[in-house]
Amino acid sequence: MxxxxxxxxxxxxxxxxxxxxxxxxxxxxxxxxxxxxxxxxxxxxxxxxxxxxxxxxxxxxxxxxxxxxxxxxxxxxxxxSQRVQKAIMAQMDIGVSYCHSMFFSTTASEGLAEELIASTNGQMAKAFIVGSGSESMEAALKLSRQYYLELKPPQLKRDKFISRHESYHGITLGALAAGGHKARRGPFEPLLAKITSQVSACNSYRGMKDGETEGQYVERLRAELDAEFVRVDPKTVCAFIAEPVVGAALGCVTSPPGYFKAMKSVCEKYGALLIFDEVMCGMGRTGTIHAWQQEGVVPDIQTIGKGLGGGYAPIAGLLINHRVVDVLRTGTGSFAHGQTYQGHPVSCAAALEVQRIIREEDLMxxxxxxxxxxxxxxxxxxxxxxxxxxxxxxxxxxxxxxxxxxxxxxxxxxxxxxxxxxxxxxxxxxxxxxxxxxxxxxxxxxxxxxxxxxxxxxxxxxxxxxxxxxxxxxxxxxxxxxxx
CATH class of the missing domain: 3.90.1150.10 (Aspartate Aminotransferase, domain 1)
Structure with a gap:
């Protein structure tokens, strides 16, 4: 990302x-x-x-x-890729290069969403398509907040997030505030909302103590996250944010077995959501379409990008699980967020063909x-x-x-x-x-x-x-x- x-x-x-x-x-x-x-x-x-x-x-x-x-x-x-080029031209040939998502949908966006939800084996419920990874994280933060506003009764105090040190979740101000990348945050700290605190990154090479087993390391990090929830008041935390495989901030750092199950257990204990940032590590990069499929943990909200469209068009998005969608459906029935180029037809056509190629050619x-x-x-x-x-x-x-x-x-x-x-x-x-x-x-x-x-x-x-x-x-x- x-x-x-x-x-x-x-x-x-x-x-x-x-x-x-x-x-x-x-x-x-x-x-x-x-x-x-x-x-x-x-x-x-x-x-x-x-x-x-x-x-x-x-x-x-x-x-x-x-x-x-x-x-x-x-x-x-x-x-x-000739296939992707032809898919883009086919979308433009029908004359639907843009439409406003407030009024209309398109075959391209519907097809892409169906492909994405199918790739999760139905464990996620809806897709929300935007233009960049930073936009997807901004949407994830707002959706998390709205989820708690629409619970019955609403949990109005939920307005904070916990992420990890040496993390990066986007360059726009909200996404930058959600991450822990010191160099990129530094010049803009006065502009950043004070909504996020950080716990230690899960980095065995740098973080494990001498003589410590992977299981003990995971337990220590679980206890640290639990303590951070308590410190900031668990009733104020919307979500814990993490990359299943950390990209540019740490250079492809994976986690020991059981780490994300431990982190999710803390989120469940305090009623918080789990957000996976898979903009860089997702959409097949690590050997499964979604990196969380190797962790045995399903996120509540997932950001995707980069490999989604393979660079053939600017595109990113959210995948949202049933828990979150069901609350919105029984509440206002809408997500209070929208962007001009949301679900852009040409970008969706390109991404859909990229995903079809990955599936049909068994590229995983x-x-x-x-x-x-x-x-x-x-x-x-x-x-x-x-x-x-x-x-x-x-x-x-x-x-x-x-x-x-x-x-x-x-x-x-x-x-x-x-x-x-x-x-x-x-x-x-x-x-x-x-x-x-x-x-x-x-x-x-x-x-x-x-x-x-x-x-x-x-x-x-x-x-x-x-x-x-x-x-x-x-x-x-x-x-x-x-x-x-």
Whole structure:
């Protein structure tokens, strides 16, 4: 769910808030020529993608880039799907490129919703389609509040949320307030509603104590969440928010068995909802259409995006379970929220075809097989590297965390900009690979990782190339870093 940013928020020694742009970015870009676009950086213009096919991007300078991350884990079918293109054109050919959801529905939106609900085996009841992951989280927060207003009797005090440290749930103000990403929250803290508190992330690599078993770790986190409910007053909490597999904020961190069942037990104890943010890790990325299907826990509300439309059109949404829908149905009978491009017909047609391709071509089986191959090759070729602290993930969603001291799990100083620099080196020949970097992995400020998220239809030979190039980038970078 996390956007790739070229500037990072930090606090200097005097406590002043500053923005920094990695100095290495200019190595793969030209100085600004006066583009009319407000790019992520005003100091340099990014190179232009002029064509794309499969997992390859053709740049304006003639270079070809291997897209090993699908952008921000978005392009789940790669680029240039003829089936999706035809579905988009078919929707436009009937002349229904837009309609206002207050007055009308469309075949495309109805078909997509049916496909999505069927993918949950009927455990979710309704779909609500919007344009971006941040919009979906905004809607989830409002829907949670409305659920309690419509209970009989209404629970008017429910106006707070609990999430986790090192979490990211969107860039708009409400979604940003719901997350715990220090760098992205920092500059805008004065604008953020004080509606959310955080508990510890579930990160075995960083969070488990020496001698602690996974079961003991889960119990400790369960007790921490319970204590946080009590601290803020359980009668005021709408929901607990979490990613089943943490994306850009932590770099593909999974949870030990039983963690989410423990978290849901606390929510049930205090009558709160469970919101799963699956914008980045969902819609097949981890080997099942929904990541929660591997956890044995059904959320009350689920946000989806990225792999929903595979990048062929801007689209995201909510899946809402029967418990929430039934309360609204017996109450006002409506959700007090709407947006101009809600259920956009062209976006829905694109997403519906993406989901049909995933189902008809049994791509979840390929995600599992290629994910196993990706994991094995990463561990075999990078597991012993002195600066690779952890390799973790699931399906075709893998993160590599970098450390200065392997035995102590010591992160690099944030000023080193390790992850950014590795990403930038990867874009250069002879590597020519797109890697997705992230920071704050250790404590919200320090800690570096890169993320790999290739397309669901990736081949075994492409996986081998991805790992080979990734390995060479990392080895060559740290060989140079050690010598400087």
């Amino acid at each position: 996390s956007p790739l940013v070229l500037s990072d928020y930090s606090t200097d020694e005097d406590g002043e808030q500053t923005f920094t742009t990695p100095s290495s970015f200019s190595s793969s870009s030209s100085f600004s020529s006066g583009s009319a676009v407000l790019h992520r950086s005003l100091k340099v213009d990014p190179l232009k993608v002029i064509a794309a096919s499969g997992i390859n991007l053709q740049l304006s300078n003639g270079q070809e880039i291997l897209d090993a991350t699908g952008g921000a884990a978005v392009s789940c079918l790669g680029h240039g 089986n390929n995600v599992k097989k290629m994910g196993q191959k990706l994991e094995k090759l990463l561990r075999d070729q990078l597991g012993e590297h002195p600066n690779v602290g952890d390799i973790r993930g699931r399906g075709l969603f893998w993160g590599i965390e970098f450390v200065q001291e392997k035995a102590l799990r010591q992160p690099f100083d944030p000023k080193e900009q390790i992850a950014w620099r590795i990403q930038e080196k990867g874009l250069q020949p002879p590597y020519s690979i797109s890697l997705y970097s992230g920071t704050g992995t250790a404590d919200g400020k320090s800690g570096d990782h890169i993320l790999l998220a290739p397309a669901y239809n990736v081949t075994a030979s492409e996986i081998e190339i991805i790992v080979d190039r990734t390995k060479r980038v990392i080895q060559d970078y740290f060989d140079t870093w050690v010598k400087k």
